[in-house]
Amino acid sequence: MSSIAIPGIKARTGATDRSDSLRPLALAAPLLLLLAFSFGAPIVLLLSRAVYEPTIANTLPQTIAALRADSGAGVPGEPVFRAFAADLKAAQAGGTIYEFAKTLNTRLPGARSQVLRLARLAGQDPAATKEAIIKAAPLLGEDQGWAAIRSGTNRFTSFFLLSAFDLRWTDQGTIGAVPSAQAVFTRVFGRTFLIATLVTLATLALAFPLAYVMTNVRPVIAGIVLVLVLLPFWTSILVRTAAWTVILQKYGLLNDLLLWLGVTSDRIELMYSRTGLIIAMTHIQLPFTLLPIYSVMRAVQPSQLRAAQSLGGRPFTVFRRVYLPQVMPGVLAGCLLTFILCLGYYITPVLIGGASDQLISNFIANYVNVELNWEMAAALSFVLLASTLGLYVTMTRYLGLDLFKMG
């Protein structure tokens, strides 16, 4: 736009500018709306479950009122117990008791059966005393039981997010570690990051020399090698995982090969082992690491290397001081991409990993499918998503990796 200093005309060109930029946006609008509906909204809803848990508060209105009147911490007095029994009776009648028992159980392990027993008792005997209630539900005679109920009456909760880091609110109101028997998630995150790191390093060790050779051979050979790299890239992760489950069997090809080479004297268990998982994940991720490295290496001018050599640089010095700095962005981009994708692996650990090789995604799926604990699944999703997106933003911001150029 030329800059014209007449106010009236400027205003009018401004208006055309806006409608000009609205038209391309309108073309993108249907897809953006679909993404908002079928991608954005589901993720926001899922993440909100990590901090918003109204079941306990909705089930216990009378208990909340009675607790407010009750003074002090720890086990409350008789009126609160009576209100609690009345709330359970109402929940029993309203059909929400199972949902409540399950929700309380996630905060207070063992509470489920006691709550259900107490609800039956409250239905039969509306005038149950504090002792009778504690007899039916011993957890209610303990400080930790009421601490869980008190924190649960708050609809917004940090309980699940803290749990994802194996932390909890202590009775003194500070944040502390959970007992080591319950501390599973830091181990799972640690394992996920460890396996992602190992796979990333393995793909780098395999991909870097191959990419280097590809840039230094005749174009025809480089083209053939590129097709060989792309063939597995185009095959679905499930099919490649299926192939590896066949190869890694006790009487499978890899064991045959190791025996024949004399590397091992006996057949080894590769299925349901971490070694097998890393072998398969490295195979699946190799093209993701290789392609960005290859595209950067192709852009390096060979004349610069020759110049460095003719100036007396030893081959290793030339490699370290001239070549490596130029290909470093591609190396970092490829490694980061592989690392990010490894963090979210689900299919391959299920089919090839053992019980102690399940990654964070497997725990999320398990909390949804088996334990029906949406809050914990949401909290773990939150941490996984935050790590992934954090790394992705770093990648695009500082490395300028353009996924557009990777097709």
Place this chain on the structure above:
Amino acid sequence: MLSPYPTTAERIRVAALWIWCVLVLIYLVVPIFVPVPLSFNSGSFFTFPLAGVSTRWYEVVLGTARWRAAIGNSLLIGLGATVLATLLGTLTAIGLSDPKFPARRFVVPLLISPLIVPVVVTAVGTYLFYARIGLANTYFGIILAHTVLASPFVVVTVGASLSGFDRNLMRATSILGAKPLTGFLRVMLPMILPGVLSGAAFAFVTSFDEVVVAQFLANAQQRTLPLEMFTGLREQLSPAITAAATLMMGLSILLLIVANLLARRSRQAGAPAE
């Protein structure tokens, strides 16, 4: 790679590099072809040497009601997602190719994000949301969810074929009195068609290979081919799976070779003459 007068040490280094690369290529390529011969095995074990050659496992996959239903579901969902993703993705790519597109720095990463967000998070969230609005366990719901995952590929491929498109051509059509739609159908679409078809192929393969979202959203009647394979791999390993894997791999590789040839052609066609 050798310098004009190589020393022995240099020869050894280069030879070692070559051997390493050949080993890496074997590691890359051999595993994906292992299921192929096994799928023609007449025995029911996964071991070489084969007991004999037969097509019995293909008869299982193509002849049993369970597998046939799965293939039908995969094709239905794949076609639905392909049509939607190609339509919406192409429109978006055309919008993005306009230099006046607002806030491109934020919109492009947003459009790509379905590829970056861990698929379990997407699947669990979609399941939770769809269950509330009655879209869980519906074909339409699975198609929408697959459209989300497939659309980035369409935006990228069509975007690439548009990068060489001369926008003056569209101005010319409107000067000649054509409506924008006519200009698009008669001038722009024929030129970017290879890119659009290539994006459609990518979209179809994405949906056809997808298993995690389908696992959460599909009910027993809506099981797709990959989902059937996944369950089979978890429960008991039957050679029918190698036959299914071979079929899936064949279709993916075929479609993606076509897609890449088309994409290359469209980039060449769209590139301005030098």
